[in-house]
Ligand SMILES: *Cc1c(COP(=O)(O)O)cnc(C)c1O
């Protein structure tokens with residue numbers, strides 16, 4: 108697997124030891140930025156200003172950059188910009204080309220390889236967009252895109268076409284139009300702010316937007332999708348939390364893929380959000396050599412619960428152009444789900460989904476626990492593979508409500 112033993116090749120540590128490292132919360136620390144003052148390091152604006160954005164900076168900090176990474180980073184600004192916060196950069200293992208953190212944010216030349224079934228808008232969002240920046244695919248909720256910027260860029264981003272504006276998509280959200288659309292459609296009870304990353308906005312701008320949405324009587328539920336707590340935990344200031352808590356019910360979905368992303372800094376940021384009364388969920392993308400391992404995924408979901416985050420979705424990686432090197436098979440995804448359900452707390456088990464290519468929305472994908480089902484019984488199996496039967500009446504009513512004479516199932 109991708110957790111490379113640090114010592115010589117023949118003395119592989121026992122798997123239990125590797126896992127102990129992943130279970131622990133560790134600080135990302137200062138790493139390359141030892142000489143920076145605390146106040147700068149903990150200032151999110153400083154972190155943004157000092158992001159690694161060029162192949163030259165990357166090579167200076169990581170002399171071991173592979174030719175594939177060098178070529179990918181040199182090309183990145185034509186596709187999806189390169190940007191990594193100093194904080195997040197410190198999580199990369201420079202001696203391990205298969206480091207799960209590294210593969211998420213350092214471009215590779217494979218990003219320039221496009222397969223015929225790959226797309227620039229794999230979820231068909233542009234086709235479901237009634238006004239710029241709004242995606243209305245489900246009856247009662249909308250995706251409200253607020254910006255094309257993120258603190259760092261994920262190489263598999265499903266919105267690569269617009270985030271970072273490397274390909275000239277020229278994303279211009281029209282807040283007035285977007286908000287007016289929500290006002291005009293009483294069926295919309297749930298607004299999901301995403302992007303790009305909404306938490307890159309200033310506190311004032313974010314508050315202004317949330318206030319406008321909260322003022323719409325039929326909007327019951329607000330949520331924010333953000334990777335900032337993971338890429339830039341310094342952004343989660345007490346002041347931000349104070350502002351956010353005015354807009355309850357407000358949920359936040361974070362995006363974390365690997366247990367090593369859950370550092371002490373991230374845990375503290377998530378605790379601040381949770382203490383502000385914000386229920387937290389996590390969305391992971393299943394990625395090759397990152398989290399395509401049931402043992403790693405189990406540690407990840409358990410560690411999320413320890414940060415008061417409920418694992419919400421695991422996404423099959425979308426068919427975004429140039430992502431083949433990061434995708435896994437659905438079979439592997441199912442094998443991971445099989446190893447979670449029943450084996451750990453139900454709260455830790457996310458729903459595995461495929462966002463149907465072309466715009467069908469999220470479709471749940473589950474291991475087959477129903478072995479057969481006919482008019483009078485359902486045959487199921489549990490997480491251990493043990494088989495059980497549950498009786499049903501031929502007309503679909505629960506057996507207990509029927510006269511005793513008919514209640515006796517024929518197959519007993
Ligand atoms: C994911 C998504 C939502 C939210 O879906 P939930 O299953 O309710 O979390 C809404 N709109 C779009 C376009 C989405 O992609």
Ligand code: SF4
Pocket residue numbers: 256257259260261263264265266267270302303304333334362
């Ligand atoms: S944080 Fe989200 S929107 Fe931004 S690059 Fe990553 S996946 Fe895309």
